[in-house]
Amino acid sequence: MDARIRLGRINYLNCLPVYYGIEKGIVPINVDLFHGPPTKLNKMFIDGKLDITPISSIEYARNSEKSLILPNMSISADGRVTSILLISKLPAEKLDGKTLTMTKSSATSVVLLKILLAKYWRVKPRLLTREPDLSSMLTQGDAALLIGDDALRESRNVKEFYVYDLGEVWKNYTGLPMVFALWVIRNSYSADPQGLANVAGAFLKSKAWGVENMETLINEAEQTHHLPRDLISEHFAHIKHQLNDYYQTALLRYYKEAADIDLLKHVPELKIWGDNLVG
Ligand SMILES: C=C(O[C@@H]1C=C(C(=O)O)C=C[C@H]1O)C(=O)O
Structure with a gap:
């Protein structure tokens, strides 16, 4: 062949x-x-x-x-994944009615985030899809979803924000890997x-x-x-x-x-x- x-x-x-x-x-x-x-x-x-x-x-x-x-x-990942991050100016529980920008590179993590927003944090932000550029995402919104290398690259520069590893949050919610x-x-x-x-x-x-x-x-x-x-x-x-x-x-x-x-x-x-x- x-x-x-x-x-x-x-x-x-x-x-x-x-x-x-x-x-x-x-x-x-x-x-x-x-x-x-x-x-x-x-x-x-x-x-x-x-x-x-x-x-x-x-x-x-x-x-x-x-x-x-x-x-x-x-x-x-069975818990923490390190590369699927919600980076937020506010605690996730306070994102109701706020604007959240999501990387256009993802499909799974977008749905995962929507599940966690609805069922775990019980909030309903306005969702926008954007290029994976953290500073412009956080200019346009209060929180940003990044995945892959884009998330890894920012993961050490975001100490002033609330950072949620969605593998870890999913594990807390379901007890299961993602x-x-x-x-x-x-x-x-x-x-x-x-x-x-x-x-x-x-x-x-x-x-x-x-x-x-x-x-x-x-x-x-x-x-x-x-x-x-x-x-x-x-x-x-x-x-x-x-x-x-x-x-x-x-x-x-x-x-x-x-x-x-x-x-x-x-x-x-x-x-x-x-x-x-x-x-
Ligand atoms: C763990 C990751 O898994 C990924 C997340 C994907 C998605 O959200 O659609 C798709 C493929 C993987 O790259 C990552 O990107 O770091």
Whole structure:
């Protein structure tokens, strides 16, 4: 099989540990990589321009008939995540009627924030979507939602604000981890079980290589993402790339919470490739 797989790659630090082995050719696989923030990859996948890619977990729920889930992969956190931050001039309980600006790069964390505002903090701010630029977001509003590297980059400069790590708030609310992103497979691509097995295997090998070679990953991340070393290792320690029963239960709880406040039409079945689905 030498058809080149069109593979998405979120351009945040959270993907480095699972892509490094593939990108450096340590794990050989024939792919064309497409980089971008989550909302760009979400759209490319839905438009049929990617075969396999991480997408915001809420987008799988909205398009579950178009895709299958790649097993054993996710971007998750069991509590603190370090990179999904609500940065606010006021305590979150006081945001009722205030203006909150949200990064345009996110889909899952936008819905997560809406769940927490409605059900945990019980407030109803006015919500705006903006480019991920903290100072202009906080000029236009009283609070801002940032994700990924944009959040990590600001996380040490926000001491004068109230800072909420939404992985941690979600854990306080539900007692469960939070699954932010899933790797999905375009339905028509699943007709190539050998190709799929190759990709699934390559990710497992690349992920395992990353776990064994954490220092190399941190060195690479320092150079390519320009973040402090201790912040990088803290982020890597909190991001989980798994999708076992515990994380699947948590994901279904998130979908249920979203459906409860009409942000999702129905809770989808998690169709995971290899789970008695296709050959
Ligand atoms: C933990 C993260 O998870 C992410 C959050 C996403 C979202 O909110 O839609 C999508 C993909 C992930 O990048 C992060 O960005 O740091």
